[in-house]
Amino acid sequence: GGSDTYVLYYDIDPATPVISDFEIAGWKYGQYDANLNKPSAKTTFGTVEFEYLVNGVWQSEAPVDGVQGTYKVRAVVKADNVNGNWVEKISDPIDLVISRADSIITINTTGKDYLVKNDDGTYTFTKTYTDSAFDLEDLIGATLSHTEKTLSYSVSVVENVADSSDITISAEQSHNYNAVSVTIHVVINKADIDKPTITIDATYG
Numbered sequence: 381g382g383s384d385t386y387v388l389y390y391d392i393d394p395a396t397p398v399i400s401d402f403e404i405a406g407w408k409y410g411q412y413d414a415n416l417n418k419p420s421a422k423t424t425f426g427t428v429e430f431e432y433l434v435n436g437v438w439q440s441e442a443p444v445d446g447v448q449g450t451y452k453v454r455a456v457v458k459a460d461n462v463n464g465n466w467v468e469k470i471s472d473p474i475d476l477v478i479s480r481a482d483s484i485i486t487i488n489t490t491g492k493d494y495l496v497k498n499d500d501g502t503y504t505f506t507k508t509y510t511d512s513a514f515d516l517e518d519l520i521g522a523t524l525s526h527t528e529k530t531l532s533y534s535v536s537v538v539e540n541v542a543d544s545s546d547i548t549i550s551a552e553q554s555h556n557y558n559a560v561s562v563t564i565h566v567v568i569n570k571a572d573i574d575k576p577t578i579t580i581d582a583t584y585g
Contacts, residue, residue, distance in 0.1 A: 394459075394460070394464050394465055394466050394467050395424070395425055395465060395466045395467070396466065396467055396469055397423045397424050397425040397426055397457040397466050397467075397469040398423065398424045398469075399421055399422070399423050399428065399455050399457065399469060399471045400421065400422045400423075401420065401421055401422045402419070402420070402421035402455050402471055402474060403419065403420060403421070403474070404417065404418075404419035404420070404430075404453050404474065404476055405417055406476055406477035406478060406479060407478060407479075408478070408479050408480065408481040408482070409447065409448045409478055409479065409480060409481040409556040409557070410445075410481055410556070411481060412442065412444040412445075417442070419453055419455070421455040421471070423455075423457050423469070425457065425460070425465065425466040426457040426458065426460065426466055426469075427457065427458075428455050428456070428457055429455070429456045429457070429458065430453055430454070430455055430456070431453070431454050431456055432451060432452070432453050432476065433451060433452035433453075433454075433473065434446065434451065438454070443476075443478070446478050447478070447555060447556055448478050448479060448480050448555055448556045449477075449478055450475050450476070450477050450478075451475070451476040451477075451478065452473040452474070452475065452476065453473060453474055453475075453476045454470055454471050454472070454473040454474075455470075455471040456468070456469070456470050456471070457469045457470075480553070480554075480555075480556055480557055480558045481526075481556060481557050481558070482557070482558050482560070483524060483525055483526065483529075483551050483554075483557045483558055483559065483560035484524070484525035484560065485522055485523070485524060485525075485531065485549060485551070485560055485561075485562050486522065486523045486524075486525070487503060487520060487521070487522045487523075487549075487562070488521065489503075492519075494506050494507055494519070495519075495520065498565075501562065502562065502563040502564070502565060503520075503562065503563070503564045503565065504564075504565045504567060505519070505520065505564050505565065505566045505567065506567045506569065507566075507567070507568055507569070508568070508569045508570075508571050509568055509569065509570055509571040510571065516533065516535065516547065516564070516566070517533055520549070520564065522549050522562075524551050524560075525557075526554075526556075526557055528554035528555065528556060528557055529551040529552050529553075529554045529557070530551065531549055531550070531551055532549070532550055532551065532552075533547060533548075533549055534547045534548040534549075534550075535547045544565065544566065544567045544568070545565075545566050546563055546564065546565055546566070547563075547564050547566055548561050548562070548563055548564070549561065549562050549564065550562075
């Protein structure tokens with residue numbers, strides 16, 4: 381007898397990629413690092429790309445200049461449009477947190493022999509008593525690392541009293557920056573008083 385030849389056709393459905401190990405490290409405001417803050421993920425098919433939800437729109441660019449807050453990131457594997465081996469896969473979004481940056485108070489002690497920075501981060505301001513008050517803000521000259529808030533002195537004009545006290549220079553928390561404060565130990569030394577010279581003219585008879 382003869383032989384028959386059969387041709388079998390298979391319908392293979394395109395695969396659905398599995399995305400795993402999806403993560404991203406957030407950053408502090410203004411301190412984005414392209415290496416440290418790049419998201420990562422694995423996929424069984426294709427290549428993973430990432431999209432960020434910014435102002436209600438998914439975009440491929442990270443919000444490197446974004447303000448403090450919580451954003452969303454998703455991993456995307458585009459469909460195989462050449463061979464049709466896999467379909468598109470979009471992961472559930474995860475949170476990207478841009479946290480507040482640290483505020484920094486800078487006090488320059490150069491040329492100010494009355495102002496010393498201590499090991500614990502505080503400062504000591506020393507002055508000899510005079511008969512008038514003085515403006516501590518001008519003498520210390522502190523500056524803040526940003527412009528979202530301004531520095532505030534718990535006491536600005538110090539009455540000249542031979543005593544010691546602490547004042548605080550601070551800035552409140554803003555939208556993008558943490559609160560900060562520094563302590564100044566104010567020491568007012570007693571002034572030296574010139575002792576009068578008394579001359580006694582004694583005449584003995």
